[in-house]
Amino acid sequence: MPSFTLPRAFRAARITRTHKISAAVVASASCAATLALTAAPGNAETTAAQAPAGVKPVSANGLPLTAKDRADDGAKDRQVASSLTAGLKVTAVAKQGHTAKQAADRSADRKIIAAPKAAPNAAPKRYANNLDGWIRQSLAIMKSKGIPGSYQGLHRNIIRESGGNPNAVNNWDINAINGIPSKGLLQVIQPTFNQYRVAGTANKLTDPIANITAAANYAANRYGSIDNVNSAY
Known part of the structure; x- marks a missing residue:
């Protein structure tokens, strides 16, 4: 069977159409990933688990998440949780201090008035000799x-x-x-x-x-x- 070569313009049109089909597939996958992220809770690991097998979580720059990215995200989450816990502890301590100060102020307001002491060496009462x-x-x-x-x-x-x-x-x-x-x-x-x-x-x-x-x-x-x-x- 004799061989022949397609014209250059035909080859270019064929390649362009293939690329368009690939781009459509990628766009469909991106939409599916976006819908999965919107419907799922705000937990990166849960989102990644629920996403289609063909779609991998990506970072802010569009590249797939690496083990280091996940470790950094986990560290940030722990740091935020630790900050919130520390803030609650500081608030509780401040509230306790305020309550103790109020109690001390109330105690200071209650001034105990001591009974007057009898005059030392008071002279005995004298009676008339009648x-x-x-x-x-x-x-x-x-x-x-x-x-x-x-x-x-x-x-x-x-x-x-x-x-x-x-x-x-x-x-x-x-x-x-x-x-x-x-x-x-x-x-x-x-x-x-x-x-x-x-x-x-x-x-x-x-x-x-x-x-x-x-x-x-x-x-x-x-x-x-x-x-x-x-x-x-």
Whole structure:
């Protein structure tokens, strides 16, 4: 069979048509890759896995991704995640610091006012050396010991028993006959005084304060209070 050579123009047209077909195939593949990238999540590895077998992921310059490109992308992703985590930690620490400062400020606002201290070596209260002073001093002692009685109750019984004389002595009643006469402001006999004398007072029957407090102590035990005594007791 005789051989023949195609004209140059025919060969050029044939080559151009082939190239056009190849270009169409490449364009179709590019569109498929674009659709796959749009529909899939923004994960490079997932996109590459879901793309058609004939299409390979490419970099920004249009060349296929190399192992180094993937490693660089992974490093960038880890760096971004690390930055976000660090930012959250810094925010949490700052918030905790702000909360602690607010608590400290509130504590500082609550100023504790200390109770005033008693004056050191305060001088004891002084009472007049008369019937009024004796009754008031006796009442202060009775209050500290829990012995009931009022100024009026004490005063009324003192006037009836001794007329306000701390050295008064009864020499005519049964007690006097028995050798233990009643003495003092509230006419107390010695055995009663010995039993009911209030600690801290003078151990003397005719002492005004000792006599009053002992008589009030006795009356409280027997009658409930010196206020309840209106006659000889």
